[in-house]
Amino acid sequence: MIARAIGRLALLALLPLSLATAAALFAATTERLHEAKQTFHLHNAALADLFARMAERALLAGDQASLRALARELVADGDIERVTLHNANGGTLLHERRPLRATRGSGDGSPPLVIERDLSAGPTEGAMPAGMRMRVEVSTQRLDAARDAIVHEGLLLAGLSLLALLLGVAGTLHAVGRPLHRTLRRLAQATSLPLARRDAWQALEGGVNELVRTRQTQRDAVPTHDEAAIAELRATVEDLELRNARLDLARRQAEQTTRFKSEFLANMSHEIRTPLNGVLGFIELLGKTPLDPTQQGYLNTVGASAQNLTVLLNDILDFSRIEAGKLDLVRRPFDLREVLDNAVRLFAPAARVKGLSLVLDVAPEVPAELIGDSARLVQIVSNLVSNAVKFTDRGSVEVAVGVRSGTEAGPRLLLDFTVRDTGIGIAPQDQRRLFDAFDQLHAAPSRRQGGSGLGLAICQRLIRMMEGEIAVESSPGCGTTFVFSLLFERLPSTRETLRAPGALQVLAVCGDAALLNALGHILALRGIVLSACERLAEAVATIERLPATLPVLVFVDLHGLEDSAGALAERIRSVPPAAARRWVLIGDDDADATLRPAIAPGVERLERPPLSREVLSLVDAMPAASAVPVEADEAGAPGTGMRVLLADDNLINRQLARIFLTQLGAVVDEVADGAQAVAAGGRQGYDLILLDLHMPVLDGLAAARQLRDGGPNRDTPIVALSGDAEPVDPRAQRAAGIDRHLRKPITGDALREVLGWSRPSAADEQRPQAAPATTPQLPPPATLP
Template identity: 45%
Template sequence: MIFSGLPARIALLAFVPVLGLAALASAWLGYERYQAGVQEINTRGTTLVRQAALALEGDPVLERERLRRYALGLLALDDVLTVSIDGLDGQTLVREQRSSSQRLNGNAGEQPEASLGFEAPVRGALAASLTPDISPGPGYLPGPARVHIELSRAPLFALRSSVLIDTLGLLGLGALFGLLAASLGSIAILTPFERVQRLLNRLRNGQFEPPLRRGDDGGPLDALEEGISAIARLLREQRQTLMSRDEQTMAELHETLEELEIKNAELDIARKKALAASQVKSEFLANMSHEIRTPMNGVLGFVELLAKTELSRTQQGHLQTIRASARHLMTILNDILDFSKIEAGKFELAQQPFDLRELLENAVLLFAPNAHAKNLSLVLDVAPELPSGLIGDGPRIAQIVTNLVSNAVKFTDRGQVEVCVRLCSETAKTVTFGIAVLDTGIGFAPQDRARLFSAFDQIDTSPTRRHGGTGLGLAICRRLVQMMGGDIHAESVPGEGACFEATLRLDRLLATEAGEGAEAVPPPVSMPALLAMRDETLARALTHILALRGVAARLCRDVNELEAALSQPPAPGPLLIAIDLRTLPGARQALPELLRAREQPVEGGLLLIGGAEAAMPGNGGFAYGRLQAWQIARPPVSREVLPVLDALLARHAGTPLPDQASTTVPAAHSTPGTQGLHVLLADDNLINRQLARLFLQQLGAQVDEAANGLEAVQRCAGHDYDVVLMDIQMPELDGLSATRRIRAAGPNRDTPIVALTAEILPSDAGRYRAAGIDDQVIKPVTEEALVATLLKWGNRCHLPDPQVQA
């Protein structure tokens, strides 16, 4: 307790003075005792030497023997060490000393200086006192003049040791007394402080009761203790008040913490599920890409082969629709697979020239069968002043139109779906236009507008919903429109339909960029047109198509208006009569009678729109008088209407028009860079192998086939190929493993290996390079892609060695 802090200082203040006093007292007492001993020795020596001098006084002449006996008598004393008697002439008459064995302390090594010397003159023993007539006889000496005695210091040494021991003992008693006093004083002083400290510790630990026992000295520390006790009572009261108030708060806080813990756990689980779902999504996209692209490769490939055969106009139209549908299906697939790239900000838009009108027509015609099956009127209305040649990412714009029209047809049970494209503004370099898709379907509520463009979200998620879908189409549209710097929005009245409008701004395709192969715009023609139909939307769209050739159209909403129009004098040039078999089928039955009632015969053409049940016996093969008849499906598009105008003008001018109904595309021919190449084709899909083999054989290449990776390795072990086309996903042995084995040994270690793959994930390219793949061709494989690949890699590994030639 007294070795640290305040107790140590208190003990030091009590111990040091007591120890100091004890040291001074013991030193003073020792010094006085030692001085008394020294004085005693000096007194004894002086007394002995004086007594000896008095004894020798009065004997002028003494015998030497007598002096010797006297000196020995003095040596008999314990403390006398040496006795010396000197004569008057200074000579030593007698000198006796104690031997070493007779020393008082018994030490043989006693030094002479360890003694005290005392001298005294012998008064009266002078040579002048000797009378002349007295002569000393033999054996007598002249009287002594001085006596010298040396006493031992041993008693003084013993006294000094005794004094030192006594002094230390006294000092030790003083220190012990000081320690006792310091302890008692520290206890007496620190006890009140300890009580205060214990009280403060209790306060610090929140122990406000019972109250501590007070001291009874009535000092300041007791007053301090009483003040602290009062504070403790006050704190106790406040604590009780706070505890009563905080109980509810703590309960609410505890409940909140539990809710936060639950939410954190749920968020952690959701995060893990999201990561797992992202991984599953990537794997799903890769697998679906392969599963869908594999059959689409056969579809598109054989469509290309079929297009090279001799077909009629109707067959060419059907084939063109199939080709456009398949290509748009691949575009949709590519967009969905690229959705993850858009989310990650790694997607880039292409900037290439494209024909906007052709793109819109191909996208809308995809849904003509669905619209016809639901008895809907599907109309594409493109403003004639809108330029067709633009620069941008045409497939992505087609994806936007496809998604919007698909939703409109899906959610519309009766009425019509109109795709209206209008020019908003233009400059010398840019064109801003709007694409609006209007329907008369179920529409949506205003509160659901924010959910329309959310990914993987649908307004109706109930089990009894009528309309399916992934909920991804509008989200893709919004992302693509935003990436193009445009805007998309939607308006609707529930039960009356909806309108989705996207505004885009693209660069104009200038004449210098279009190149020499660009198709020239035909000059305006002088030809009137009568439109017999009740569908004003269809009439407006057809009027805009005819305006591309400068044809002015007049709308006849019923048979009477058509009769009135035909009764007027004919205009110069051929006349085009367009009848909508869906809204005004009676005009077709009444038309022969109306034509016979005219005074002058009508020359021109008849365009029947829709009505599959009234198919004509061949395009342009049925005539009403002098009218040549054509029939087209709904919706009418420029690529079907404009050739009718061109045929009418050519017939009216007497110019033979090439028969487009039996146009034959010449078969592919071999390319000099591909002739004679030896190619190994490894693919587990028989249709894909057949398609690729036909393409390669038309290019002049020799083809060996392998149905799996193991068979490809075996063939490469016995043949030296110019190029190896390797599918990635195959049974027995996949394409990457087969490539590694081929690269390990054999004649094709350096042969170019090109992957035929449907996987387009970013990580695939690195895996392919690591396995030894030189290049890749994305399915569906086209003839153009094969030609480019063979020209790039064919014969590369068999080029002559420059060193050998040298």
């Protein structure tokens, strides 16, 4: 059945294709035959015309020999077999025929092609006698051969085309037949029709019709099923809409509940705080009455518990106000150093009990007075320092403050605060939820310390309200560092007290690098450079080399000091007495109580961390401290308004130069190698560039050459710094683009002179090439570690 159907389908497909192919081939063959015949006739006619013109000239000239030669040449090659010239009387003037070749026309029935021309009607009409004619007979043998070849090619092409059609149709029908066979077989299985005995196409039609009827019957048999499904779907949609409405209502109720909860917590915190303040007040009054040691211990415990409850209530109150959007920031002037001194000093007793080094380090370029919410700043710092002390059993806790680069000169500046400890650290998986409210880390030390879990959440929200951000870096066992930024407004320039250069020598016997930096930054506010000594003997030797009239202030850190109390007292007494010399011991009450009886009067004591106002008071009280009030931003400071790029790989050298430059009114950007200097110089222009000659990655000469190649600092004055014993080749420096050279150790006077020399003048005058500046030879203080 399927074979017959496919055969009929093949016949129907092949017949029109074959007819179309045959018609196309016939048309193409006919066209080629016509072109061959036409080409043949035109070619021989052209030869006959050419001979006629040449024969006319020969006859006129009477040159019979040339005429016969032309005739023989004409019949020698090609298809022309015979040439005859007749006069007007019918006589023959010339007759040439192809020798030794039988002409066509008698044997195969194909007559030759005859071409006749009237010579008297040529271009020289009248010259030839009338009736002169030429007859040319052309053999059609080559034309017949070409016609036969064209016909044979057409028949061959027709056969090949027919074969290709047969193969294509066969392949197509095979591809159609197999799916048709499978379709019919499946129809036979799906229907009850006897498809095997029917025509294939009728069977296909019948099977499809049967399937349609079956489907329609099924659809008509269960009309209620679709209606039920639609009704169920409609009910589901309605249920979803109802649930969404309930969820929206529940969300609104939850938001309202949260708002009510915050308001309730705020109100209750206020209500509880009132009696708690009374409790704290009477605890203080009770502490002033006579109590025995047991009663005093009980009272101290009650007071500590009340203080902890106060902190908890403050956290709950602040968090509730923040969540309710009712916490407003108060912007008013405040002294930043005094605020931070008071905040950090509160944790000194707890740090002293655990043997921790607590340090506050405020960079000298940080303004003294700002405008902002000092109470919230204290709250943030206190919370972070409290956590640092709480979770650190040994080591140190450091609080550092600096100005974000790029905000030094504007009306608003961004301060970067860093609280760093050497405590237990925080695991990475716990850092993600560190700022979540009411959440404590479940590590044993965290739970042992207790707390509400609100402190860091409040800090994060307050910092964001003050247009800042907070981040944490930590790993278990390696300590934790919190870094946050806050935006403040700058107060107009205030009067700062600066000592005359060289009016006071300050030494520090300290092995704590953080404390050394903090003391150095405090003293920089008075224009004083701190000299560090690793051992007390080194400080004593330095003092003995100084003139007796030079005021000397010596800070001795008792934390980690190798000398015993007796040895320390003996060394201090060994220094020749002078009215202008003063010793300051930095330590706790116990150490001071041990040392004070053994030391002569005049020895001062400071608790850790030393406060800015305490250190500055000691400096101002020195006998030779002839301080004069000057405007920090006046034109008298040679570096006012100047931006300086300082490149040195030694941190202590950078710190020393930065302090000098900051005191002279300049804004300083620091980098640690020549490559960083080139990168910084490519970003912005500077008024002065200081380059150490010996730096890693890129030395000073190479960095200067790259800075001179182009960019904003192509014409900026560049001063080289070095401590080389041998003079540096000035030609190499000039070739690299370096204008001047300073030899270490660098002094404030040398930098003051360089700033004045490099300051751009209003007339943009050419700077003279000054000789390399040298620094005064003072008694060499010890270098900071």
